[in-house]
Amino acid sequence: MARPTIIDVAKAAGVSRATAARVLAGATNVDPVMTSAVEREARNLGYETNFAARMLRGGRAGAIGLVLAFNEIGSLNGTFFASALKGAAKGLAAGDVQPVLLPADDEDLGRIPKFLRSGAVDGVIVILQHEITHLVDSLADSPVPVAWIGRPHGDVGPDPIVIDADNHTGGILAARALVEAGRRRIGIITGPPDMEQANERTRGWTEELTRSGIAPGPMVHGDFTVDSGMAAMARLLQRDPDLDGVFASSDLMASGALRVLQAAGRRVPLDVSLVGFDDVLPATTSDPPLTTVRQPLEDMGRTAAEILIATIAGREVERVQILPTTLVRRESL
Structure with missing residues (x-):
């Protein structure tokens, strides 16, 4: 069956094509009786299934x-x-x-x-x-x-x-998992300071470590990319070569950190536990696959x-x- 047209609507409503078009375009200066007739027949004919027409009638772009x-x-x-x-x-x-x-x-x-x-x-x-x-x-x-x-x-x-x-709780979950794994020298690769998500993850991580009686380890910033994760992990190892836990606040940064840890001879997870954030593709394809905080x-x-x-x-x-x-x-x- 052919899709109804504006001509079909106008004919069924007993108005001109121009009047039907004005009503469906959202005009407010059309006789209320004609407006009602056009809207009724548009619905009856199924013209309303054309979303563009419906949006135009409401004065919106759709x-x-x-x-x-x-x-x-x-x-x-x-x-x-x-x-x-x-x-x-x-x-x-x-x-x-x-x-x-x-x-x-x-x-x-x-x-x-x-x-x-x-x-x-x-x-x-x-x-x-x-x-x-x-x-x-x-x-x-x-x-x-x-x-x-x-x-x-x-x-x-x-x-x-x-x-x-819930980035704050996500940071708590990451820190708690590292503590429960027996890690005590725990650093963080956080995101850019102008990203509130990154700040909330860091706050949650800091609070949970403090509650557990563990002093938060070194913190470096990345920009949620693999390359920044690699650079950040290298800086973390310079600051504390004996780190045994790392929270990278994105999976991309975690996958970069993993490369640097492996290149430095630090085995994951035997020597260092690593937790990411997001639960996107790199978390499942890295070797080993990453423990991570999933956001929906x-x-x-x-x-x-x-x-x-x-x-x-x-x-x-x-x-x-x-x-x-x-x-x-x-x-x-």
Whole structure:
């Protein structure tokens, strides 16, 4: 059966095609009787299944932007970004909303905010990564709702939409696992200080070690990449060659740390226990596979999409949601 057209709707409603088009485009100056007839016949004919038409009638674009870091596009597997993107895309598809990818980089100060002012999207989901933390300030006065996957560092205005994992508890779980494994000289490779997720993981790690009567070991920063994990692990070994436990606050950094430990003759887990964070592909493909703290990345993306869609529709929703983290034990502990 052919999909109903606007001509079919106009004929069934007894109005002109132009009138039907105005109603479906959201015009408010059409006779209420005609408006009601057009909306009724659009539903009866199944024209409402055309989401673009439904959005136009409501004065919306029917699309939501997905902001992600440029450098992640070439590695769609095994990263924080990939799982969160998958979940967001599924959530948008379930809501019959078209996703629009909006890649950004650390030099992009004006393009994304300008695009959001164009009316091309009804809202935007930002998969927050170190490379695009500068967008937090530039999106503070966004004309459309912004949903953040990952808690922004700084002021994002009143009543923000934030979907994050329980990073603080994740840090506690990592430290506790290392202590329970008998480790006492425990260092940390934390993330960038402008990433609130990294800071929360570090706070949880520090608090749990202190509760256990163990002085936190050396701390170095990475940027959630394999290379930064390698460089950070080398610095940790310089500061304390006898480390017997390491918490790397991303699996990518943990996989880099593992390479350096092995090159230095430190066996994992016989000599050093290693715990990562995220539970993405590198955690299962490294040798040995990594014990890690799992954050529900796909669920975070899907939840962000659902809350943003509800917000755009004017429904009351819980705008800040913190999803649980869990420890996944593998052979590196």
